[in-house]
Amino acid sequence: MPIKYSGVMFEPLEVKALSDYRIWIRYADGEAGEVDLSHLAGQGVFELWEDTQKWEDVRIAADGAIRWSEEVELCPDATYLKLTGTSPKEAFPKLKSTAHA
Template sequence: MEWDVVDVKPQSEHTLWVRFQDGVEGVVRFNSSAFRGVFAHLLDQALFEQVAVVNGVVTWPGDLDLAPDAMHAEIQRNGCWILT
């Protein structure tokens, strides 16, 4: 799919750069309010930086991932997806 992620790199604190199969690229930022529930452990920057792409999806250890279709749509519109 066009929204399959092909590359992800941690940037500054709690920020990722992503590129999709169709060439769209941009930034994903986690606001401090996003670190609750399943995302709480990602507040640790060392764990946050363990991000990888698995089958076109941004993932972390422990089966935590981000919806690539929602991420793609927001980055295509605004160049950035801010998780709150």
């Protein structure tokens, strides 16, 4: 079972920047592969990625976030869902919907 950071269920162990705004990421449960983040590139704080050197500076922060800077980070749970194609409902079965019928 992965170590749980504050709210993080899926522990990232390794991350590497690839071309075309993709990252390669490996998680503690053995899942690994590429995640395409091109849909975020150039938008708001993600303009930072337009600087190739800053894009390549991706790392795993102490809290488990996938981080490029103090202002630019992604939740590792979200990248895990994107990588595996898992829905939030499947990944977090104990979450309750706040929607009312």
